[in-house]
Amino acid sequence: MDFTAGARADVRITPSDVGKRVSVRRIAEIVGGRPVFTDAVGVLTSWDAGALVVTRRNGEAVRIAEPLLVAAKIVPDTPVRRGARAPRATVRELQESAARCWPAPETARLGTWTLRAAGGFTRRANSALPLGEPGLPVAAAAEAVARWYGARGLPAYIQVTTGGEDGDEALAASLDALGWTAEGHALLRTAPLAPLADLSGAERVRLTREVDSGWLARYHRTGGLGDAALAVLTGGPSVWLASVPGAAEGAPAAIGRCVVDGRWASFGAVETDPASRRGGLATAVVAALARKALDEGASGAYLQVEADNEGARALWDRLGFGTHHGYHYRRGPRPADG
Structure with a gap:
């Protein structure tokens, strides 16, 4: 029958x-x-x-x-728990954590500012982080930053936070007056970690401490920068790299990166093969990484996303991330500009 x-x-x-x-x-x-x-x-x-x-x-x-x-x-993914909130944090706490979780191979101090260089791999790892005071007037500090990056054949960038309780709009105004132009606007977004660990699909994800050739094949930012890029990608307090195997040999169907830094878990490099999108793979990657971070004692999550990346912002909106503050980069005048 x-x-x-x-x-x-x-x-x-x-x-x-x-x-x-x-x-x-x-x-x-x-x-x-x-x-x-x-x-x-x-x-x-x-x-x-x-x-x-x-x-x-x-x-x-x-x-x-x-x-x-x-x-x-x-059926829909397990919904984010209503009422859950990310831990409270200052702009400085999160920016310091972000610097530890995306560490430049070369750093130097200018007062309490940090100058960072990574052979040009990402603006974040090749910009001055102006937390506190440089020990010089802003104009002199900007000149010192320009000389330091110029000696390395790199454009001079200063990362400036805006919004939040301790954003630095005054520095932005000073740099604007000095001809340092704004570009690369981004958002730092936070979420409670536990609801992310409740999302579905984690069992499909492979976690490792090492970057392999397959993971790099899916990651779109390396650009042949070699050792400098690897030093950033594998650097940080507790680094986990996620991948979902693809249907064929080679690049995974999806990847992600998470660095556990005390009570915070920093998420990034979540990318999916265009042919595999809308299959829940990004959510699965986040879930697997969040569970690992939760096991290591973190309670909050954050990420950094370009302000005009609507696709990524929609994903993080759906997963419960809210904007903590914004930041952008100020680029020093090019030599041709005088």
Whole structure:
């Protein structure tokens, strides 16, 4: 007897939904001539050769033959807990943590400002972080910064925070008067860590301490900068790198990076193969990294995202991140500018 004949209309998923979180009902056994049903909720990790696999949150893989599937639907990710908040923090605390979690191989002090260089790999690792006082008038400090970067063949940048309780609008105004132009506007966003660890899909993610060639193949920023880029990517208090295997050899389907720094977990480099987008992979990467950070004692999460990156901002909005403060870079006048 075909017990599924009248129920197959309730199967509302297809092989194209691999990577999504689903709820399925299947026939587990036949007792006394009647079917006994059982349910499973998890990520649809494969569907081929007449069978599908649903991977539960605890890592258990449930294999289901197609004829035994009687109902199935896509379900949303576990929602962010309402009322949860990120830890309170000053702009300075978060900027200092961000500098530790994205560390430049070369640094120097100008008063309490930090000059950072990484061979040109990202503005963040090749800019002065002006926390506190430089010990000089702003004009003289700006000249010192320009000389330091010029000696390394790099453009002179100063990272300036805005907004928050201790943003530095006064410095921005002073640099503006000196001809240092604004570019690279970004946001530092925070969220409570625990709800991120509750998101689905973590069982699909591989975590490691090392950057391998596959991870770098998916990461779009390295640009052949070699050792300088690797020093930044693998530097920090407690670095974890995530990847989701792709369908073929080579670059993973998705990657991410998290650095645990005391009570904070810094997230970044979350990237997905365009062919695998909308499959929940970015969420899975964040979930896996958040669980690891939670195990190491962190309670808050933050990330830095370009203000005009609407796609990334939409993802972080959905995962519960809110803007703590903004920042941008001031670039010193080029030699041709006088």
